[in-house]
Amino acid sequence: MTQSQLTNAGATYRQILVNTLVPNRQAGVKLFFRTDKNNFVLFINNTSQVSAAKLEQLQQNNVKHLYLSITDQQGYLNYLKENLSAILSNPELTDNDKAEIIYDTASSITKELFLKPSTKGIKQTRNLVNCMIDTISHSPKTCNLLMMITSQDYYTYTHSINVGIYAISMMRKVKPSISDSELKTLGLGFFLHDLGKARIPNSILNKQGSLDQYEWQLMQEHPMLGVELVHKMGEDSPLLTDIILTHHERNCGTGYPRKLTGNEISLPGKVCALCDVFDALTTKRPYKKALSTFESLKLMKNEHHEQFDMELLNQFIILFT
Ligand SMILES: [Fe+2]
Incomplete structure (x- = not known):
């Protein structure tokens, strides 16, 4: 959580925004x-x-x-998690507050989902993505603020x-006419693109040296x-499964699992691949430091450009300028 902490008489407290409280609902804490x-x-x-009268009193x-x-x-x-849509519709929240919420x-939803994939976890992720996109539609600035608070620690x-x-x-x-x-x-697909890693042993995921042939x-x-x-959990949208299946394909055909090339890879699959590589470069791992945004984009453009659709890579670079 991003809110600050205070300690008093041996107990530690976290600050929360009054504006996250929905009138006449239990906060449960x-x-x-x-x-x-x-x-x-x-x-x-x-x-x-938390009654509307009590909230009014706080405001006064x-x-x-x-x-x-x-x-x-x-x-x-x-x-x-349970009240996200109602919370984010509070007009008193700033764009920054919305991005932090x-x-x-x-973080809470995806951490749990990757530990133990479940239908409930996917449903919560869908709700999160829906709320996020509704928020961005009304307050586009939230999108830039979210990009600024992404974590540099890799999990x-x-x-x-x-x-x-x-x-x-x-x-x-790249597709301004895209409907919400x-x-x-697609957003759900992007959030779930690596869900299959929940089935890969941690000893392989967190291995510090290079992987042997079997592990790779x-x-x-x-x-x-x-x-x-996702199929097992009743999600069968081709748009969603395509992202999961193609996010490691490369424009030049060196990717996996199907070694697709160029136009054989869908636009969302290509977008996911770009973002996947960029995030791997800009986050730190036990065996490497995090590169800056500039260093990462430069590396992608100069040394790995054949892996990506050039037009998309250029658009991606503009996203950070
Ligand atoms: Fe992946």
């Missing part, structure tokens, strides 16, 4: 005021609804933040969020494993 003397006084119990007193115990952090994230919720789940954000931004750029409905389906073969199966997983 105890919420506290912070007094001038840095004491924390109970504002509302975990079982009580210009209270922007409440606090919760960090031990209740997961409860608050669950509240965000989306990113925190995305499969943070990589999925980063690629999801870059690829949604890129699709809006198509973007939502197994790694190359993750696009197919991802498609199998």
Whole structure:
């Protein structure tokens, strides 16, 4: 979570925005005021609804933040997940607030999904992507702000969020006429592109040295494993499965699993591949430092250009300028 922390009498509290509270719904966690003397006084119990009158009172007193115990952090994230659409429709939230709420919720949902893929997790991811695209439609600046808060620490789940954000931004750029409905389906595909890695042993995913032949073969199966997983969970949109299956194909035919070339690869597949490589370069791993945006784009353009559609790569570069 991106909100700041405070400690008092041995307990640690996290700040939350009052504007994330939806009138007449339970937040599901105890919420506290912070007094001038840095004491924390109970504002509302975990079982009580936050009434419109109470929220009004906070607004009149210009209270922007409440606090919760960090031990209740997961409860608050669950509240965000379940009420995301209603929360993001609050006109009082700034674009920056919306970007932070989306990113925190995305982290919570995808972390759980990659640990244990489930139909519920996919449903939550779909809701997240839908809310994100609705928000971007009304407040396009949120898209740039999301691109700025992507994580530099590499985990499969943070990589999925980063690629999801870059690829949604890129699709809006290269296909301005794209409908929200198509973007939502593609967006889910971008967020789930690496789901098959949930079926690859951690010893291979986190191996510091190079992979042996067997390990590399197994790694190359993750696009197919991802498609199998989403099919098993009732997701069979060809737009979605195409992204999962083609995100490691390369324009010059050196990719996997099918060694497709040029026009054999769909536009979303090419976009996902670009964003996937860019995020791998700009995040740090135990065996390599994170390259800057400039260094990464330069490397992609100068040394790996044959792997990508040049026109798309140029558009991608413009996205960061
Ligand atoms: Fe992948």
